[in-house]
Amino acid sequence: MKLVGCDVFVYSPGEQTPDMPRAEGPLRLELISNRGTKVFPASSARLDYLADEWRCRYTTEGDKPIEHAQIDALLKRIIAEGKFWTRVQVLWLMPDGSRGFSQPY
Numbered sequence: 001m002k003l004v005g006c007d008v009f010v011y012s013p014g015e016q017t018p019d020m021p022r023a024e025g026p027l028r029l030e031l032i033s034n035r036g037t038k039v040f041p042a043s044s045a046r047l048d049y050l051a052d053e054w055r056c057r058y059t060t061e062g063d064k065p066i067e068h069a070q071i072d073a074l075l076k077r078i079i080a081e082g083k084f085w086t087r088v089q090v091l092w093l094m095p096d097g098s099r100g101f102s103q104p105y
Contacts, residue, residue: 017032026070
């Protein structure tokens, strides 16, 4: 299996969309969602009844493998920027090339 990214869940009450780092090392911000609705990159979806927890998906270009230390660096940066992360789910690419995680929208 190859580690190719992570979903970082961020507690951010009262914000329309949290201002998250766009990149850290090989990890790039792919999307932000709230209650299953994509809000970044721009979406025309109605944003009623937002929850205080946001999913921020970070992936590598071309599914290049990374180490856990690179996710640690991203989390440290998120903390340094004053955000509070609540949990992290790592994203695995299986040996047969299939994704071990859901596809975004």
